[in-house]
Amino acid sequence: TEPTAAPTQTTTASATLLDRASRVIPGGVNSPVRAFRAVGGTPRFIASATGPWLTDADGNRYVDLICSWGPMILGHAHPSVLEAVKDAAAQGFSFGTPSENEVKLAEEIVSRVAPLEQVRLVNSGTEATMSALRLARGYTGRDVVVKFAGCYHGHVDALLASAGSGIATFALPDSAGVPRSSAGETIVLPYNDLGALEAAFAERGHEIAAVITEAAAGNMGVVPPAPGFTEGLRRVTAAHGALLISDEVMTGFRCSASGWLGREGVAPSGAPDLFTFGKVMGGGFPTAAFGGRADVMALLAPQGPVYQAGTLSGNPVASAAGLATLQGCTPDVYERLDTVATAIAGAASEALTAASVPHTVQWAGSMFSVFFRDGEVRDYDDARDQDSAAFRRFFHSMLAQGVHLPPSAFESWFVSASHDDAAVSHVLDALPAAARAAGT
Numbered sequence: 001t002e003p004t005a006a007p008t009q010t011t012t013a014s015a016t017l018l019d020r021a022s023r024v025i026p027g028g029v030n031s032p033v034r035a036f037r038a039v040g041g042t043p044r045f046i047a048s049a050t051g052p053w054l055t056d057a058d059g060n061r062y063v064d065l066i067c068s069w070g071p072m073i074l075g076h077a078h079p080s081v082l083e084a085v086k087d088a089a090a091q092g093f094s095f096g097t098p099s100e101n102e103v104k105l106a107e108e109i110v111s112r113v114a115p116l117e118q119v120r121l122v123n124s125g126t127e128a129t130m131s132a133l134r135l136a137r138g139y140t141g142r143d144v145v146v147k148f149a150g151c152y153h154g155h156v157d158a159l160l161a162s163a164g165s166g167i168a169t170f171a172l173p174d175s176a177g178v179p180r181s182s183a184g185e186t187i188v189l190p191y192n193d194l195g196a197l198e199a200a201f202a203e204r205g206h207e208i209a210a211v212i213t214e215a216a217a218g219n220m221g222v223v224p225p226a227p228g229f230t231e232g233l234r235r236v237t238a239a240h241g242a243l244l245i246s247d248e249v250m251t252g253f254r255c256s257a258s259g260w261l262g263r264e265g266v267a268p269s270g271a272p273d274l275f276t277f278g279k280v281m282g283g284g285f286p287t288a289a290f291g292g293r294a295d296v297m298a299l300l301a302p303q304g305p306v307y308q309a310g311t312l313s314g315n316p317v318a319s320a321a322g323l324a325t326l327q328g329c330t331p332d333v334y335e336r337l338d339t340v341a342t343a344i345a346g347a348a349s350e351a352l353t354a355a356s357v358p359h360t361v362q363w364a365g366s367m368f369s370v371f372f373r374d375g376e377v378r379d380y381d382d383a384r385d386q387d388s389a390a391f392r393r394f395f396h397s398m399l400a401q402g403v404h405l406p407p408s409a410f411e412s413w414f415v416s417a418s419h420d421d422a423a424v425s426h427v428l429d430a431l432p433a434a435a436r437a438a439g440t
């Protein structure tokens with residue numbers, strides 16, 4: 001059926017806020033992708049959110065397909081998480097001493113991810129990867145790290161080379177301000193290319209402390225590991241005494257109750273040495289973690305010589321939110337995520353096909369993205385070879401019809417278990433007009 005004409009949206013309040021913000025915050029935002037630079041237009045300032053719906057400062061409502069870039073797996077302001085946060089906050093906000101909530105959250109994480117023996121809680125995914133890297137360097141006594149082009153691991157100096165979405169969106173080769181010495185200790189290889197990995201290790205294997213990879217890439221759009229890639233990473237790193245760090249900040253507790261590796265079914269012998277987590281495990285609050293083998297984790301201060309710390313690490317309110325979120329992630333939640341993602345991705349593909357717009361949908365569990373190009377995307381070069389102008393038209397048509405997609409062609413779309421049939425229908429109704437706009 002023909003969708004009804006988009007209601008005219010007023011964006012005066014968002015525009016006024018952006019103007020105020022731009023005076024006191026660089027670019028008016030506290031994280032670059034929020035600025036809409038890749039798609040143009042006025043970023044919406046969100047005033048409130050419940051379930052699958054966002055309401056902006058002008059009172060416009062949108063079905064949310066960003067979900068805070070992953071954390072809001074149960075939907076916004078989920079009642080059981082809200083209750084846990086209120087209860088924890090009533091007991092005090094931060095103690096600077098150990099407290100039980102952080103123990104409960106660590107126990108929950110360790111119990112879900114079989115190869116994990118210990119975790120340390122930190123405040124962001126960036127801190128998690130930065131600390132995992134320091135630990136790997138401390139453990140091996142080596143300095144070099146291997147990462148894959150298009151994988152993003154936060155804004156860690158050594159990991160900002162070819163770092164996917166944020167940087168791809170702005171067409172920056174790399175960030176300014178990263179010391180040459182730091183970038184020089186990073187080897188960037190194409191994702192899904194074991195031959196390139198073997199060649200790098202043949203040449204510099206004795207210098208390499210770790211290989212870090214997104215368990216399934218989500219920051220160049222969704223690019224799952226090709227069959228055998230994860231296994232190959234384990235084999236090559238083990239052969240050369242380097243650690244394997246699996247970054248599950250985005251995929252952890254989203255792709256399955258444990259994460260991507262749980263979904264892929266990696267054998268215990270194929271497990272990485274270290275993991276990083278964030279997003280879902282904080283339920284929308286700033287908490288994240290890194291962890292792995294106990295003999296490696298034993299090197300961390302106060303037991304060992306690798307220093308790592310944080311005033312707010314293991315914050316009791318954030319830990320309570322994370323724990324309530326993980327406890328809410330029951331099997332029917334994962335089932336619902338799959339159902340919603342399948343319905344939306346299927347309808348998007350159908351609408352784009354009907355409008356003759358070249359596209360490819362790719363999956364990692366319930367994470368998916370729509371590349372505006374034909375053919376499989378296996379690495380960052382493939383991902384960049386797409387029609388971002390078509391995405392821009394598609395994005396704005398969806399936004400005008402009350403669906404908020406990630407404002408970049410290089411991002412996963414995120415759904416929540418609170419996306420009920422009404423929210424899904426709202427998205428499906430918007431797709432045909434957006435697909436036609438993309439094709440113009």
Ligand code: PLP
Pocket residue numbers: 069123124125126127129152153154155214219247248249250278279288
């Ligand atoms: N690692 C991955 C795979 C991510 O997707 C992200 C954020 O998008 C990070 C690390 C960094 O996390 P944060 O933004 O919490 O610092």
